[in-house]
Amino acid sequence: MxxxxxxxxxxxxxxxxxxxxxxxxxxxxxxxxxxxxxxxxxxxxxxxxxxxxxxxxxxxxxxxxxxxxxxxxxxxxxxxxxxxxxxxxxxxxxxxxxxxxxxxxxxxxxxxxxxxxxxxxxxxxxxxxxxxxxxxxxxxxxxxxxxxxxxxxxxxxxxxxxxxxxxxxxxxxxxxxxxxxxxxxxxxxxxxxxxxxxxxxxxxxxxxxxxxAPQTGLITVRQALHGLPDEQDGMKLHDKWLPVWARTGQGRSFKDLHPRGHMFSHTKIHPDKPAPTILKTVGVQRDGRANNGLYHWRWPRLMTIPELKRLGSFPDPYRFATTGDPIDDFVNAWNGIGNSVxxxxxxxxxxxxxxxxxxxxxx
Structure with a gap:
């Protein structure tokens, strides 16, 4: 069989x-x-x-x-x-x-x-x-x-x-x-x-x-993102977090490297497991630098909205209303996916x- x-x-x-x-x-x-x-x-x-x-x-x-x-x-x-x-x-x-x-x-x-x-x-x-x-x-x-x-x-x-x-x-x-x-x-x-x-x-x-009842089999991040471009471009990590991102293992939170367990809202995603819970909050400065969220395992950037839609099981053609401001539109879409069933x-x-x-x- x-x-x-x-x-x-x-x-x-x-x-x-x-x-x-x-x-x-x-x-x-x-x-x-x-x-x-x-x-x-x-x-x-x-x-x-x-x-x-x-x-x-x-x-x-x-x-x-x-x-x-x-x-x-x-x-x-x-x-x-x-x-x-x-x-x-x-x-x-x-x-x-x-x-x-x-x-x-x-x-x-x-x-x-x-x-x-x-x-x-x-x-x-x-x-x-x-x-x-x-x-x-x-x-x-x-x-x-x-x-x-x-x-x-x-x-x-x-x-x-x-x-x-x-x-x-x-x-x-x-x-x-x-x-x-x-x-x-x-x-x-x-x-x-x-x-x-x-x-x-x-x-x-x-x-x-x-x-x-539970369905058979888990879907990994890599399987979910199949067919999407694997790009370096996106909301790149703020410079102060780059050394921490480099030292953080796949599927781990930045808090694992902090003496008091802070920075729990920073997570490097694991490609061969289901994604962790997508939280509604994401930190992006006006210059497009990321301060918290779910980060790609290969590139020091936030997951893109097309990637996040796949992980949240929103179809590719699904659209989020826009304001014309790229930062606000990114945050609104992220918030919408993270706050949704x-x-x-x-x-x-x-x-x-x-x-x-x-x-x-x-x-």
């Missing part, structure tokens, strides 16, 4: 096919989805790849909303504060009645829970899940999916997680839930990115939700929900 890694199409080919699926006309029986906290389209793209019909995307950031419209011109984008979006307005814009929506999805901002942040219990961003619960309470979707950082179930933050879980289960007619930590690298993404996934199914459907991760979860809950045979 031919080994799986020979039978499988290359990662770039799989990503290309996924984009073709995302941009194809929707089937008449396509499941419906509304995406809240949509960002620059990581989740939306995953649902489009899985054949869903996205009826509405909710996002307050202007650059993110412009990026969504740029890639999905027909998509209805609510650009504003989710707290000001009423259930009645959602129903008016989508033409739905309560109970008709297949899937409500949301990734409430996670900075208050992040293990790399200050993790304050009273951070107001920790309460944004309540807006998501409010929409569930009024829309009665068949399924909801909430995604967040793993820090939500670590230490003192677990109190807020339990509060959120109780609220989700009690919303509307009541929901059966399953939750767990899933790493994107097990769902076809060439990046190690662990996320908390909560899936809820409306009680009247009589189905206990499950999480998707990887599209292929969302696609795998969406396919699992469709097969196990939303298809007639699952009920």
């Amino acid at each position: 031919t080994p799986w890694f020979i039978r499988q199409p290359s990662y770039p080919a799989q990503l290309q096919q996924a984009w073709a699926d995302a941009t194809a006309p929707r089937a008449p029986d396509a499941p419906t989805v509304i995406s809240t906290f949509a960002g620059r389209g990581g989740s939306s793209t995953g649902y489009h790849m899985a054949g869903y019909h996205e009826l509405l995307a909710v996002e307050w950031d202007g650059h993110a909303a412009d990026t969504l419209r740029l890639n999905y011109p027909a998509l209805d984008v609510y650009h504003g504060d989710i707290a000001h979006l009423s259930v009645a307005e959602v129903l008016r814009r989508t033409g739905l009645q309560p109970g008709e929506l297949d899937l409500l999805e949301g990734s409430p901002p996670c900075q208050g829970f992040s293990l790399s942040g200050q993790r304050q219990l009273d951070d107001p961003r920790n309460q944004l899940f309540r807006e998501f619960v409010r929409l569930i309470d009024g829309l009665h979707p068949r399924v909801f999916l909430m995604e967040n950082v793993r820090g939500m179930v670590a230490g003192q933050m677990i109190r807020i997680y339990q509060e959120a879980l109780d609220a989700l289960r009690g919303a509307g007619p009541g929901y059966r839930t399953v939750s767990g930590l899933i790493n994107a690298r097990h769902l076809g993404v060439p990046q190690s990115r662990t996320r908390l996934i909560v899936i809820g199914v409306r009680e009247d459907l009589g189905i206990q939700p499950t999480l998707p 990887p599209p292929l991760m969302t696609r795998a979860i969406a396919q699992h929900i469709r097969q196990t809950i939303l298809t007639p045979g699952a009920r």
Whole structure:
């Protein structure tokens, strides 16, 4: 029997096919989805790849909303504060009645829970899940999916997680839930990115939700970048970091060479492993010199946006809105990829929900 890694199409080919699926006309029986906290389209793209019909995307950031419209011109984008979006307005814009929506999805901002942040219990961003619960309470979707950082179930933050879980289960007619930590690298993404996934199914459907099983095989950085130019040019490392970059091994952080473990946000990527988690923050000076981020293993520069898109499972043709300033555009695109749920991760979860809950045979 031919080994799986020979039978499988290359990662770039799989990503290309996924984009073709995302941009194809929707089937008449396509499941419906509304995406809240949509960002620059990581989740939306995953649902489009899985054949869903996205009826509405909710996002307050202007650059993110412009990026969504740029890639999905027909998509209805609510650009504003989710707290000001009423259930009645959602129903008016989508033409739905309560109970008709297949899937409500949301990734409430996670900075208050992040293990790399200050993790304050009273951070107001920790309460944004309540807006998501409010929409569930009024829309009665068949399924909801909430995604967040793993820090939500670590230490003192677990109190807020339990509060959120109780609220989700009690919303509307009541929901059966399953939750767990899933790493994107097990769902076809060439990046190690662990996320908390909560899936809820409306009680009247009589189905206990499950999480998707890991897929076989990991995709390395080298496999992911196949076909892209291997160029020295890019946002080059600041001169003061060059000696540290030269001494840092592949796949290691600059903090390994610092006596107090600082410089954790500087990492030299390993070509033969999945990429580490792409953080939303990147340091670039006005002269284009890099001060922190993910660095190429061969060239002393930041990963380029085309490279970063591959590692974040954004298709090559995917575009980020531009301002005309190359530094701002680079940072905005990096921020968008680092702050997104990887599209292929969302696609795998969406396919699992469709097969196990939303298809007639699952009920």
